[in-house]
Amino acid sequence: MQTVRIIINAAKAFYEEMLFFIATGGILLAATFLVIPMPFALIGVWMVAHRAVRGLGVNWGLYWRAVKEYGLRALQLTLVLALGYGLLVANIWFYNTPGVSGFSDSVLVWIRPIVLIIGLVWIGISFYAHAFLIELEEPKLLMILRSSLALTFVNPVTTLLLLIVSVLLTALSIVVPVLLLALPGFIATLSITAVRTLIAAVSEKYGDGEEKQATE
Secondary structure, eight states: OHHHHHHHHHHHHHHHTHHHHHHHHHHHHHHHHHSTTHHHHHHHHHHHHHHHHTTOOOOHHHHHHHHHHHHHHHHHHHHHHHHHHHHHHHHHHHHHSTTTSOOOHHHHHHHHHHHHHHHHHHHHHHHHHHHHHHHOSSOOHHHHHHHHHHHHHHSHHHHHHHHHHHHHHHHHHHHSGGGGGTHHHHHHHHHHHHHHHHHHHHHHHHHHHHHHHHHO
């Protein structure tokens, strides 16, 4: 199963650099309390994951270069994602608070599932977004969002399963707080592994299609 393979490969890559991930996770946790530096620390974790998934070495110089090179774009991306979540929460409140929306129950029955689907798609986009920020040669904001949206739509089941795994790991980390240091690194590794695996699968399928056409 594709999802299982992604999780196993991500776990292997994470294990090889686990101590480094825990250290960068500590930096991210500290930066989160300062709010603004958080996206800068976050993209550093994703760069470490990017290198680990590719089997390349990591070091602090690489981490700080990533923070410097991608920090502002990571801040922009994080703000856009946060804005999307804000709009999503507002819509959920609007359509689920009696007497606020003004729509009849017969209409709300159709609107609420649509809002739920949009929410799941946005969460999928958020899961892939920072990976695309690292993976794309020209990581422009619209390209990142479009690529994340496309990958979510092309692989809805895999994306949903990966999101469920991420939620379960987050819940476990809340129950066992010490795991919060390792959580960002594993989520980043899972995200990078998923993007590289799913894109490779699409490319292989598309390449096979071109080859068949060429031989006909």
